[in-house]
Amino acid sequence: MVKVIGASKLLTCNEECRIITRGGVAFEYNHIIGVGDYDALCQEFGQGQFFESSILMPALINAHTHLEFSEQGFEYGSFGNWLDSVMAKRDEKVGVGMLQSIQALLKSGVGSIGAISSYGMDKEILADSALNVVYFCELIGTNEAKCDEIWDSFHQRVKESLTLQNERFKVGIGIHSPYSVMPTLLKKAVQEAKACNMPMSVHFLESREEKEWLQQSNGYFKNFYARINPAVQKSFYSPLGFLNYFEDLQQGVLFVHCTQAQDEHLQKIAQCHGSIVTCPRSNRLLGGNLLQYDWVRGFVPVLVATDSLASNTSLSLLEELRVLLFANSAPLAPLADELLLSVTRRAAKALGLNNGILEVGRDADISLFEIQDIEQSCKESLQWLLYAQEVQRMWLGGEEIF
Amino acid sequence: MVKVIGASKLLTCNEECRIITRGGVAFEYNHIIGVGDYDALCQEFGQGQFFESSILMPALINAHTHLEFSEQGFEYGSFGNWLDSVMAKRDEKVGVGMLQSIQALLKSGVGSIGAISSYGMDKEILADSALNVVYFCELIGTNEAKCDEIWDSFHQRVKESLTLQNERFKVGIGIHSPYSVMPTLLKKAVQEAKACNMPMSVHFLESREEKEWLQQSNGYFKNFYARINPAVQKSFYSPLGFLNYFEDLQQGVLFVHCTQAQDEHLQKIAQCHGSIVTCPRSNRLLGGNLLQYDWVRGFVPVLVATDSLASNTSLSLLEELRVLLFANSAPLAPLADELLLSVTRRAAKALGLNNGILEVGRDADISLFEIQDIEQSCKESLQWLLYAQEVQRMWLGGEEIF
Numbered sequence: 057m058v059k060v061i062g063a064s065k066l067l068t069c070n071e072e073c074r075i076i077t078r079g080g081v082a083f084e085y086n087h088i089i090g091v092g093d094y095d096a097l098c099q100e101f102g103q104g105q106f107f108e109s110s111i112l113m114p115a116l117i118n119a120h121t122h123l124e125f126s127e128q129g130f131e132y133g134s135f136g137n138w139l140d141s142v143m144a145k146r147d148e149k150v151g152v153g154m155l156q157s158i159q160a161l162l163k164s165g166v167g168s169i170g171a172i173s174s175y176g177m178d179k180e181i182l183a184d185s186a187l188n189v190v191y192f193c194e195l196i197g198t199n200e201a202k203c204d205e206i207w208d209s210f211h212q213r214v215k216e217s218l219t220l221q222n223e224r225f226k227v228g229i230g231i232h233s234p235y236s237v238m239p240t241l242l243k244k245a246v247q248e249a250k251a252c253n254m255p256m257s258v259h260f261l262e263s264r265e266e267k268e269w270l271q272q273s274n275g276y277f278k279n280f281y282a283r284i285n286p287a288v289q290k291s292f293y294s295p296l297g298f299l300n301y302f303e304d305l306q307q308g309v310l311f312v313h314c315t316q317a318q319d320e321h322l323q324k325i326a327q328c329h330g331s332i333v334t335c336p337r338s339n340r341l342l343g344g345n346l347l348q349y350d351w352v353r354g355f356v357p358v359l360v361a362t363d364s365l366a367s368n369t370s371l372s373l374l375e376e377l378r379v380l381l382f383a384n385s386a387p388l389a390p391l392a393d394e395l396l397l398s399v400t401r402r403a404a405k406a407l408g409l410n411n412g413i414l415e416v417g418r419d420a421d422i423s424l425f426e427i428q429d430i431e432q433s434c435k436e437s438l439q440w441l442l443y444a445q446e447v448q449r450m451w452l453g454g455e456e457i458f
Numbered sequence: 459m460v461k462v463i464g465a466s467k468l469l470t471c472n473e474e475c476r477i478i479t480r481g482g483v484a485f486e487y488n489h490i491i492g493v494g495d496y497d498a499l500c501q502e503f504g505q506g507q508f509f510e511s512s513i514l515m516p517a518l519i520n521a522h523t524h525l526e527f528s529e530q531g532f533e534y535g536s537f538g539n540w541l542d543s544v545m546a547k548r549d550e551k552v553g554v555g556m557l558q559s560i561q562a563l564l565k566s567g568v569g570s571i572g573a574i575s576s577y578g579m580d581k582e583i584l585a586d587s588a589l590n591v592v593y594f595c596e597l598i599g600t601n602e603a604k605c606d607e608i609w610d611s612f613h614q615r616v617k618e619s620l621t622l623q624n625e626r627f628k629v630g631i632g633i634h635s636p637y638s639v640m641p642t643l644l645k646k647a648v649q650e651a652k653a654c655n656m657p658m659s660v661h662f663l664e665s666r667e668e669k670e671w672l673q674q675s676n677g678y679f680k681n682f683y684a685r686i687n688p689a690v691q692k693s694f695y696s697p698l699g700f701l702n703y704f705e706d707l708q709q710g711v712l713f714v715h716c717t718q719a720q721d722e723h724l725q726k727i728a729q730c731h732g733s734i735v736t737c738p739r740s741n742r743l744l745g746g747n748l749l750q751y752d753w754v755r756g757f758v759p760v761l762v763a764t765d766s767l768a769s770n771t772s773l774s775l776l777e778e779l780r781v782l783l784f785a786n787s788a789p790l791a792p793l794a795d796e797l798l799l800s801v802t803r804r805a806a807k808a809l810g811l812n813n814g815i816l817e818v819g820r821d822a823d824i825s826l827f828e829i830q831d832i833e834q835s836c837k838e839s840l841q842w843l844l845y846a847q848e849v850q851r852m853w854l855g856g857e858e859i860f
Binding site for chain 1: 530531534535738739742743745747748771781783784785787789790791830831837840844845
């Protein structure tokens with residue numbers, strides 16, 4: 057059965073960023089079969105449902121979060137203190153509150169996520185949810201003596217996750233970071249991703265502490281490893297040496313954070329056809345700086361995401377985008393257009409999803425936001441970004457969620 | 459009758475920024491008569507009311523807003539476009555929604571405001587409200603031929619406002635800006651403020667457009683005056699020339715915005731014992747940049763305020779402070795401490811109010827925020843600033859508001 061919905065404004069987020077006044081979208085089962093003038097669509101496909109003072113857009117994509125870390129209460133202000141508090145408290149906090157997080161994501165208009173899973177505790181709940189999920193099984197390990205054991209355990213998680221794989225739950229590989237994944241493991245993981253054409257997500261240059269370790273094998277991580285694994289006496293990689301592992305992957309890798317990256321790193325990421333995911337509130341809370349958005353997007357596509365509640369005050373992607381809008385000094389309305397793309401078309405491309413654009417053939421993942429006086433606005437993205445608090449209606453895979 | 463209230467943490471905001479665990483405050487009528495350990499206060503003054511997982515602090519002070527402009531719907535992205543849209547739409551929008559604005563201010567924990575009044579439409583509603591108000595009657599005028607008429611009309615507004623003056627409604631003088639108040643009027647206003655010891659608030663160097671006009675008599679305002687008052691062919695003042703008028707005032711002037719100020723202007727403001735009020739979201743929306751907070755506070759005290767809904771998305775002082783917290787790169791917890799002072803002790807001093815600190819003899823203007831796990835925190839301001847959405851309880855002049 058075909059469903060037609062319409063609103064005062066429809067933001068396609070396609071290559072031309074086409075905006076349709078009194079626009080509509082028609083979808084059948086889970087796919088979009090028509091986008092254009094609402095009245096014309098009704099004539100073609102039958103009576104629809106129109107929403108005044110509202111915007112239709114692709115459901116948003118939050119490319120980086122950790123559902124298993126849905127509890128707050130860690131230490132903010134420095135990366136080292138934060139990591140220490142995570143190590144100390146994770147056993148009591150991990151896995152708690154995952155359903156509430158899914159609900160919070162959906163309410164902020166998010167239809168797809170890139171989920172980093174450290175333990176595999178979140179796979180069923182995510183596979184059963186309305187969300188479209190790219191599920192990155194995360195690899196971590198620095199103990200050479202236990203290399204096979206770590207790999208087998210990781211691979212077991214991947215296999216179990218693959219049993220749930222379907223059109224809306226896709227398995228990928230997450231690399232914890234250059235400071236915490238030894239080369240033997242990294243090499244195997246990249247080979248696996250290549251062989252199975254799986255997407256990859258990698259934390260990279262998130263903190264000054266990480267940079268100091270990668271470049272000088274010194275600082276916070278020197279003490280960290282003296283405590284937890286004294287065999288690790290120096291960094292496994294230089295920043296560029298680490299990036300070299302990700303050449304020749306068919307699907308570009310998501311490099312998350314990169315707040316400490318320099319030109320040469322961004323150039324390398326661009327050569328690998330990678331994207332950068334920025335999580336501004338998380339970066340700030342962990343004692344870092346915000347990514348210099350305007351500088352970075354000169355090199356590579358940038359996505360915006362919330363990270364998890366272990367390093368953020370909420371999972372609202374809308375609030376996250378607003379922080380960047382206000383903290384940046386780029387011209388206001390063009391930046392709002394740009395930020396919208398960073399959580400729709402561009403994020404879909406980076407994650408290999410068939411949504412993020414309202415056009416024929418795409419998944420029917422659609423969000424509707426009520427925005428007062430949007431009829432009179434010619435700066436629709438800005439108006440949306442300034443005033444949207446939560447989604448009013450949402451359709452995911454053609455199913456009405458709210 | 460003495461009332462005693464207590465909470466998990468009490469932030470005095472005094473000179474030592476003393477924080478009292480399980481602290482309390484005792485007040486009689488409208489004044490604080492005791493601050494200290496909650497149990498000890500109960501022993502001295504009788505049974506009180508204790509709030510777990512909560513913070514007590516001085517009610518916040520929003521030093522700059524315009525209640526008459528409580529309607530949204532103006533043009534964002536450039537100061538010139540915004541001002542044009544205000545001129546075009548103000549007649550339909552002015553004076554609408556004032557009660558809702560007062561409620562929004564109170565709900566964000568604000569107990570005192572600096573209110574700029576352009577028309578005098580807001581004086582009764584403010585005088586009748588629970589808010590503690592410094593009411594700046596605003597002067598504007600560039601037509602030399604009508605100078606006396608403008609002054610008389612302004613002075614009439616001041617006189618009418620003074621009939622409402624009491625302990626919690628204090629009349630001051632607002633200067634619209636250097637580009638819109640001619641020297642004859644400015645001189646009289648400053649004399650009046652001196653003679654009556656009235657506080658003053660002045661918009662200053664808010665936009666690139668204003669700076670270009672003051673420094674070169676060119677740009678947007680050249681066209682602006684060609685349209686609305688062709689007699690004005692050049693700026694009345696240079697930036698420093700304008701500031702010279704404010705020397706020798708007993709009470710330091712509030713200079714609002716100053717996003718385009720340079721060292722020499724800040725030095726001059728410091729010489730005049732002035733303060734700077736920054737309204738970050740307003741500045742960003744009107745096409746400007748945020749004030750470089752860390753640089754400016756090296757010169758003068760900085761307060762944080764929301765401005766009005768004509769140039770902001772909400773009147774929440776909490777949201778306003780969070781924008782600065784996330785946009786800034788100064789160390790996180792010390793910045794949160796600093797931001798709290800910018801809306802309590804420091805703002806009270808700049809506005810000449812007897813609140814903003816929880817100490818004996820101050821007005822009993824007190825806000826209470828519920829903050830989960832605040833008992834375990836030693837970064838109380840940060841925890842508050844990250845999580846507070848609205849005030850749970852508030853006492854103003856000793857009266858319970860919520």
